[in-house]
Amino acid sequence: MGMLAFFKKKAIFAQKNISNIMAKTEKKKAKNDGYDFSKTDYMFWYETMLLQRRFEEKAGQMYHKQKIRGFCHLYIGQEASASGAVSALRKGDKWITAYRDHGQPLALGTSPNALMAELYAKSTGVSKGKGGSMHLFDKEVGFMGGHGIVGGQVPLGAGIAFAEKYQGTGNVCICYMGDGAVRQGALHEAFNMAMLWKLPVIFVIENNGYAMGTSVERTSNVTELYTLGESYDMPSEKVDAMKVEEVHLAVSRAAERARADEGPTLLEFRTYRYRGHSMSDAAKYRTKDEVEHYKTLDSIESVKNTILEKKYATEADLEALEAKIMQIVEESVEFAENSPYPDPSEAYKDVYVQADYPYTTD
Numbered sequence: 001m002g003m004l005a006f007f008k009k010k011a012i013f014a015q016k017n018i019s020n021i022m023a024k025t026e027k028k029k030a031k032n033d034g035y036d037f038s039k040t041d042y043m044f045w046y047e048t049m050l051l052q053r054r055f056e057e058k059a060g061q062m063y064h065k066q067k068i069r070g071f072c073h074l075y076i077g078q079e080a081s082a083s084g085a086v087s088a089l090r091k092g093d094k095w096i097t098a099y100r101d102h103g104q105p106l107a108l109g110t111s112p113n114a115l116m117a118e119l120y121a122k123s124t125g126v127s128k129g130k131g132g133s134m135h136l137f138d139k140e141v142g143f144m145g146g147h148g149i150v151g152g153q154v155p156l157g158a159g160i161a162f163a164e165k166y167q168g169t170g171n172v173c174i175c176y177m178g179d180g181a182v183r184q185g186a187l188h189e190a191f192n193m194a195m196l197w198k199l200p201v202i203f204v205i206e207n208n209g210y211a212m213g214t215s216v217e218r219t220s221n222v223t224e225l226y227t228l229g230e231s232y233d234m235p236s237e238k239v240d241a242m243k244v245e246e247v248h249l250a251v252s253r254a255a256e257r258a259r260a261d262e263g264p265t266l267l268e269f270r271t272y273r274y275r276g277h278s279m280s281d282a283a284k285y286r287t288k289d290e291v292e293h294y295k296t297l298d299s300i301e302s303v304k305n306t307i308l309e310k311k312y313a314t315e316a317d318l319e320a321l322e323a324k325i326m327q328i329v330e331e332s333v334e335f336a337e338n339s340p341y342p343d344p345s346e347a348y349k350d351v352y353v354q355a356d357y358p359y360t361t362d
Contacts, residue, residue: 035245039312044087045244046303046318048107049079051325053300055112056102058329059119063279067337068119071148072133075103077274080299081206082107084247085174089255092169094142096157097176099134100206100273101146104176108141116332122339128350129342144173151177151184154203158190161201161264172200172258174251180211182225191266195232198263202254203229205268206241212277213285229266241269242297272297 056074063072075082082103095104105115110126118125119133126138137145144160147153157175164171181187182205194201205225209215216223229236235257239250247269254265272294276283283291307313313321351357 035306037245037248039307039310041087041248042303042307042310042312045080045083046300046307047321047325048083048086049244049300049303050322051112051328052079052082052103052106054322054325054329055106055115055332058333059102059116060275060279062116062119062333068133069121070132070134071099072119072279073100073277074273074275074279075100077294077298078206078208078241078271079103079107080244080247081176081204081241081269081271084241084244085204085251088248088251089172089174092142092171093255094144094160094164094171094173095176096144096153096160096173097146098150098153098178098181099146099148100178101134101136105136105138105141105143108138108143110136110138110141110143112328112332113335114138116336117339120336120339121341122336123342123346124335124339128346130346130350151181151186153177154181154184154187155190157203158194158199158201158264161194161199161258162197165197165200165261170259172202172255174202174204176204176206178211179205179207179209179216179225180214180219181205182228183220191229191232191234191264194264195234198261200258200261201264202251202258203234203264203266205266206271207268208271208273210273210277210285213281213283215285224268226266226268234264234266236266236268238268238270241271242294242299242302244299244303 052075056076059068059072060074062068086107095108097104102115105126106112114124114126115136118127118129118131118136121129121132123129125131126136131137134146134148137143144156147156154175154177157173161173164173177187191203193199207216207225211219216225222228224238226236226238237250240246250267254267257263257265274291274295304318307318308315
């Protein structure tokens, strides 16, 4: 068989594999093609996405006031990637992501007070003030952390999924990464093992178009990033992640497959960040027209319009909800301001599980 024929055969096999999986949920998908979701769904999406947006805006303000130090990567514009997935998964499922990690825990229900306190490096933070913006953890909601090593969370996500399968919990792990992480070797090793062992993991590429300040087109020969999964016969699809409904549907399909012991799925969330890569990024590599175009696709505004069109709430109701969220955010700042910094002795705690580990120094 010639090389070209071989690859054509692989592509056909992968497509048939995806088609078979999708057929199982075709009836459910067809029902929702018109976005026939409930008032509860839309109100949840609107409230959690608006909380993420206002929290991140306030975090940006506090960073400029030098209340927050170090690295800080805001999620503004990508909120649907978190809220749509939260509504599709269930309690007990695990979450892991990279260092743009404020959005998922907020959507999962982590205390904004504890998150803001962590950004302030205060002892009342979710990581006791020792993790900062890039290393938020909340075991209570299944959030297994933000991770600062590019792509380092991908094999960890596969490992978490292995543990869930080994223990027979029926839970899945959703593992987020940025578009820049797909060039890391550990990703391909994890993909291979996840498919070999049929692990219940949903791999999500949050493709916001830029790895720091470099576009996907300048760093990868493969620009349709979801197709990377096809090399492992992994069901893979692109998702318009500026539409929270599409995120929910795609994650629901992937979770159903994972819980049926059919293994992982790769989802490419096509999204956009309105701010720079981090607070130190002026984002001069993008045109204003490009940013403004994506703002016309804003997921929060889209959900708001749907709520008003379907009369799930009035303008006054939504204004009251926003006022409530702003109060929550302001209270989180007050909580962080009034919280103490960790005692210096805390630097030696939580390093090892064994409290009396003999190879540490006083």
